[in-house]
């Protein structure tokens with residue numbers, strides 16, 4: 001039999017907390033582990049009741065039931081929450097048993113053996129909290145999350161089986177059930193193995209696959225990475241709005257650039273293109289008045305004709321500027337009517353005949369009475385006037401400007417063809433826009449602004465049509481305006 005001190009040593013070395021009381025609950029012994037856990041010395045607690053350890057966590061009923069069990073000679077075991085000397089909480093698994101007299105007739109005391117499970121409990125709580133956090137993040141994530149199981153063939157991943165998918169994935173892919181479905185059945189791009197081969201990157205030593213895809217009108221961003229040994233996690237973000245905003249931003253940036261170019265152009269026109277013709281008019285007019293008595297009538301006529309030429313050019317410039325400012329202010333809105341194209345061309349020819357005759361250029365109207373377009377009449381007149389005017393301006397003596405039409409599937413092609421100097425291929429791309437369009441002088445040094453074709457293109461588009469050019473330097477140019485045919 002072990003002796004008293006041997007027993008005390010054995011109990012002191014035990015990992016369990018040992019507390020022994022008399023039958024009335026007065027503490028007679030606590031081991032070293034008790035002292036370590038609760039911070040009381042053996043002397044401090046001897047003679048006291050275990051109630052000094054009470055944490056306030058348990059109800060009175062809890063202690064009553066415990067006491068009833070052990071005082072009836074039975075063992076009690078369960079979870080207990082107590083408090084240390086300095087107030088810290090201790091969670092323990094406890095087992096309390098009665099100690100009987102040698103003849104087993106009476107209870108002489110009680111022995112409690114307990115294990116401190118505070119740390120284990122804390123870890124468990126932390127783990128539970130993490131699980132809850134994961135579940136909450138998973139279900140409430142603004143990003144689609146799919147947990148995947150690799151499907152392999154000959155050691156290579158060929159597809160994945162979906163193990164879990166969150167709510168956001170349902171919204172993104174517009175489907176409710178994912179479980180056990182193949183990833184390729186969910187995605188628009190079915191070539192999962194191909195994607196993985198192409199899109200592999202290594203981030204912090206880990207393989208990550210990233211790609212973007214168009215799926216049912218949405219722009220989706222994917223990120224696939226490893227989860228444990230065989231699983232992967234796929235994050236899916238719907239970036240359609242972001243992409244749309246970016247393109248809107250680019251559009252507004254282009255619009256701003258255009259506005260800035262417009263502003264520069266206005267200043268350059270006012271500073272130069274409008275100033276010089278006025279200087280010319282003033283010069284010719286004063287020459288005319290100074291020479292009224294001394295010059296011959298031929299000389300006077302020549303001066304008057306020069307004033308008339310410059311005034312006409314300036315008038316056209318002002319007219320273009322006015323139309324342009326209207327278009328900039330958004331005040332140009334087409335009123336589509338039936339437009340007799342032959343009549344329009346005739347009217348334009350009437351105004352430009354004098355200019356053409358002076359350069360010995362023939363104007364030919366080959367348009368038929370039956371060619372009726374659906375468009376804004378004033379706008380079409382502006383367009384045709386600009387095209388014919390350019391034809392005359394860029395053609396040398398003896399040439400011609402011919403207008404004719406071709407019909408095709410509800411559209412009419414109005415062609416304005418000249419036998420002039422033509423346009424270099426590199427320049428052909430820029431003549432319909434403001435940026436990069438450099439105005440060149442005509443064959444009789446006629447000045448221009450480079451506004452006419454840009455405005456013509458704007459107006460053609462407002463009338464649901466388009467404008468094109470074919471030109472060969474030295475041979476001539478042919479401008480085509482395609483407009484919807486009027487239906488009767």
Ligand code: ADP
Nearest residue numbers: 390391394422431439440448449450451452453
């Ligand atoms: P502008 O004639 O006032 O310069 P436009 O916008 O009408 O402005 O034309 C822009 C440029 O395109 C002209 O300066 C010229 O270089 C070229 N161009 C237009 N029409 C013709 C044409 N029929 N033949 C040759 N070059 C042309």
